[in-house]
Amino acid sequence: MLEIKDLRAKVDGKEILKGLSLSVGEGEVHAVMGPNGSGKSTLSYVLAGRDGYDVTGGSIRFRDNDLLAQKPEERAASGLFLAMQYPVEIPGVTTMNFLRTAVNEQAKARGEPQVDPATFLKRVRDVAKQLNISDAMLKRSLNVGFSGGEKKRNEVLQLAMLAPKLAILDETDSGLDIDALKLVADGVNSLRAPDRSFLVITHYQRLLDYIVPDHVHVLSEGRIVRSGGPELARELEAQGYERIVNAA
Amino acid sequence: MSMAAEHRQDRSVPEAEFAALFAAVRNDLPGPAWVQALRAEALSAFMREGLPHKRLERWKYTDFRSRFGGGLGIARGGEGDALPDLFDGLKAHRVLINRGRVERAPQADELPDGVEIITLADALETPALWLRPWLQADRSALESLNLAFMTDGVCIRVGAGVRVSLPILLHHHLGESGLMAHTRSVVLMEEGSELTLVEIDAGAPQSQSFANSVLAVSLDAGARLHHLRLGAMRSPGLAVRTDQAEVGRSALYERLTFASGAALARSDVQVVLTGPAATFDLAAAYMAGGEELNDITFAVTHQAPRTTSRMLVKSVAAGEGHAVVQGSVTVKPDAQKADSHQLARGVLLSTKAEIDQKPELEIFADDVKCGHGAAIGALDPEQMFYLRSRGIPEAEARSLLIHAFVSEVVSRLGPGEWQSRVAGWLDERLAAVTGDAL
Numbered sequence: 002m003l004e005i006k007d008l009r010a011k012v013d014g015k016e017i018l019k020g021l022s023l024s025v026g027e028g029e030v031h032a033v034m035g036p037n038g039s040g041k042s043t044l045s046y047v048l049a050g051r052d053g054y055d056v057t058g059g060s061i062r063f064r065d066n067d068l069l070a071q072k073p074e075e076r077a078a079s080g081l082f083l084a085m086q087y088p089v090e091i092p093g094v095t096t097m098n099f100l101r102t103a104v105n106e107q108a109k110a111r112g113e114p115q116v117d118p119a120t121f122l123k124r125v126r127d128v129a130k131q132l133n134i135s136d137a138m139l140k141r142s143l144n145v146g147f148s149g150g151e152k153k154r155n156e157v158l159q160l161a162m163l164a165p166k167l168a169i170l171d172e173t174d175s176g177l178d179i180d181a182l183k184l185v186a187d188g189v190n191s192l193r194a195p196d197r198s199f200l201v202i203t204h205y206q207r208l209l210d211y212i213v214p215d216h217v218h219v220l221s222e223g224r225i226v227r228s229g230g231p232e233l234a235r236e237l238e239a240q241g242y243e244r245i246v247n248a249a
Numbered sequence: 250m251s252m253a254a255e256h257r258q259d260r261s262v263p264e265a266e267f268a269a270l271f272a273a274v275r276n277d278l279p280g281p282a283w284v285q286a287l288r289a290e291a292l293s294a295f296m297r298e299g300l301p302h303k304r305l306e307r308w309k310y311t312d313f314r315s316r317f318g319g320g321l322g323i324a325r326g327g328e329g330d331a332l333p334d335l336f337d338g339l340k341a342h343r344v345l346i347n348r349g350r351v352e353r354a355p356q357a358d359e360l361p362d363g364v365e366i367i368t369l370a371d372a373l374e375t376p377a378l379w380l381r382p383w384l385q386a387d388r389s390a391l392e393s394l395n396l397a398f399m400t401d402g403v404c405i406r407v408g409a410g411v412r413v414s415l416p417i418l419l420h421h422h423l424g425e426s427g428l429m430a431h432t433r434s435v436v437l438m439e440e441g442s443e444l445t446l447v448e449i450d451a452g453a454p455q456s457q458s459f460a461n462s463v464l465a466v467s468l469d470a471g472a473r474l475h476h477l478r479l480g481a482m483r484s485p486g487l488a489v490r491t492d493q494a495e496v497g498r499s500a501l502y503e504r505l506t507f508a509s510g511a512a513l514a515r516s517d518v519q520v521v522l523t524g525p526a527a528t529f530d531l532a533a534a535y536m537a538g539g540e541e542l543n544d545i546t547f548a549v550t551h552q553a554p555r556t557t558s559r560m561l562v563k564s565v566a567a568g569e570g571h572a573v574v575q576g577s578v579t580v581k582p583d584a585q586k587a588d589s590h591q592l593a594r595g596v597l598l599s600t601k602a603e604i605d606q607k608p609e610l611e612i613f614a615d616d617v618k619c620g621h622g623a624a625i626g627a628l629d630p631e632q633m634f635y636l637r638s639r640g641i642p643e644a645e646a647r648s649l650l651i652h653a654f655v656s657e658v659v660s661r662l663g664p665g666e667w668q669s670r671v672a673g674w675l676d677e678r679l680a681a682v683t684g685d686a687l
């Protein structure tokens with residue numbers, strides 16, 4: 002699914018990712034944990050293709066393509082989705098219109114038919130309801146005036162509507178109350194499938210209690226310094242990063 | 250000959266051309282002796298000032314003189330085809346002003362009681378002096394030029410308490426090359442009347458033409474005018490509007506403007522809030538692509554207490570397009586509790602595009618609430634990335650953001666068939682302008 006080899010990337014001339022390797026197989030859930038500033042969001046932006054992230058070495062293959070050669074919209078159409086740590090506000094574009102455009106543009110890029118408006122509307126409403134997102138929110142400008150938790154739930158709504166092959170969740174759990182965390186986790190779990198993988202970036206064990214990962218990685222100073230099973234997350238929670246990073 | 254003298258002589262060429270033209274056509278222009286005298290005075294005023302150029306404060310960004318090619322004749326009507334407009338098929342009281350002449354206007358029996366529409370050409374021939382105050386030119390040399398050469402237009406009067414249910418549609422059209430149309434219209438609304446006035450300035454000449462129109466509006470106490478104006482002249486056409494409105498006690502002048510496509514389009518809007526609690530509300534969206542220049546310059550004077558003004562102008566410039574927004578608000582000493590706010594925002598889609606915004610505020614009263622804001626920028630890269638990361642291609646993402654940018658103005662249209670026609674036109678213009686951005 003995803004094969005990252007010895008990835009190096011700079012932001013503003015400063016090297017942030019320093020030889021990162023990571024391999025995610027089909028249907029797997031990987032958790033990435035690591036101290037603030039270690040490069041987790043940088044990794045997610047490099048994967049999604051944001052401008053200003055200068056890849057200076059290494060390679061990324063995604064579903065048999067050279068990911069780095071693709072534009073952000075091509076990556077999305079080929080099945081990559083990033084739920085952002087800080088979702089962007091877009092005044093004047095309603096959530097509903099945005100979702101419809103995204104779903105249709107991806108279908109177009111893949112040579113699939115446009116979705117029937119009625120079916121689409123019903124699906125959005127159903128998923129929104131599961132995530133406790135009101136009709137009024139769907140009609141409002143994208144993320145404008147949404148609370149932190151509402152923005153995160155809206156990311157998961159997009160994830161569900163776009164049904165990607167690889168979903169990267171960058172701290173989707175931060176800012177969620179306990180009930181919302183459960184809703185979001187249920188939403189993600191219901192999307193788990195043999196052909197769909199997840200890269201879950203988080204600081205907290207609690208999310209991983211709901212979304213149980215197959216693998217857990219510790220990212221520090223731009224590299225994966227340790228990998229293990231779900232027990233690694235609990236170890237981190239108990240001992241903090243410092244010991245584990247130093248021991249690595 | 251010295252360089253300086255040579256320079257001066259070159260500069261006077263277009264003006265001299267107007268003087269010669271005036272001498273040639275003045276006897277064919279409508280109006281009795283007093284009108285002819287006004288015309289001659291107006292021409293002299295024009296000759297003193299010359300065509301507007303960038304050394305004049307209010308034309309600083311819009312060098313009309315350098316864009317004006319000259320050599321144009323006066324449009325005085327002539328055989329025209331039935332011209333469909335954007336609002337074809339919708340119910341309205343329709344006036345077509347084609348090539349400077351009223352070609353079609355509703356008959357008296359087609360209008361509701363209390364509503365009168367007469368042509369300017371006819372009005373100029375009637376001895377009544379009511380028209381006299383509306384035949385002024387103190388805004389600019391182009392307004393003087395209009396007065397000197399005016400051929401036609403309409404005078405609309407809405408009687409006290411009359412609410413006109415259908416819109417009055419003024420369709421100004423100048424499609425031929427090499428012509429100037431100087432038209433002048435007047436809208437007089439008596440106490441408590443209400444009207445929706447829709448104007449479209451259109452024409453797609455092959456080479457330069459110049460539509461120079463003037464509109465005077467007077468709103469008596471409690472009158473309400475909803476004015477939708479579409480500047481749809483196409484390049485290389487030039488379109489200049491000089492509009493003036495007096496808004497009386499508790500009256501409302503609501504104006505919604507969209508303009509795009511002319512080589513040079515300038516809207517000069519002067520509004521005086523003369524009565525207590527009068528309101529002016531302007532929302533405008535301007536789009537300049539190619540080498541177009543789109544200018545809105547407005548001046549609002551609060552003369553009476555508790556008057557309100559709201560101005561929102563959004564401009565988009567792409568290619569080598571240039572958008573200009575100059576807004577000045579003056580609050581006179583008597584205008585206590587005046588409330589004014591103006592906001593200009595611009596989006597630049599290319600490095601060669603230009604947007605100039607200049608809000609000004611002059612306050613002579615002490616108890617007022619006034620503010621202004623202005624901002625210009627490119628499309629937000631974070632928003633672009635967010636959209637693209639969801640699979641929306643760059644061009645579509647850009648178009649979505651530009652639509653979003655003008656949506657605050659477009660949403661003022663509300664629902665309905667008229668509105669959706671305007672929205673359709675706007676989509677077309679935005680697509681053309683956005684295409685230029687690439």
Ligand SMILES: Nc1ncnc2c1ncn2[C@@H]1O[C@H](COP(=O)(O)OP(=O)(O)OP(=O)(O)O)[C@@H](O)[C@H]1O
Nearest residue numbers: 012013015017035036037038039040041042043044
């Ligand atoms: N635009 C930028 N300019 C300069 N430095 C940047 C920029 N973006 C990120 N960085 C730096 O890169 C480093 C990694 O940032 P990143 O956001 O990837 O960390 P993170 O692991 O996601 O942290 P957190 O847990 O706080 O979200 C930080 O030191 C940050 O300051």
Ligand SMILES: [Mg+2]
Nearest residue numbers: 041042043086
């Ligand atoms: Mg981060």
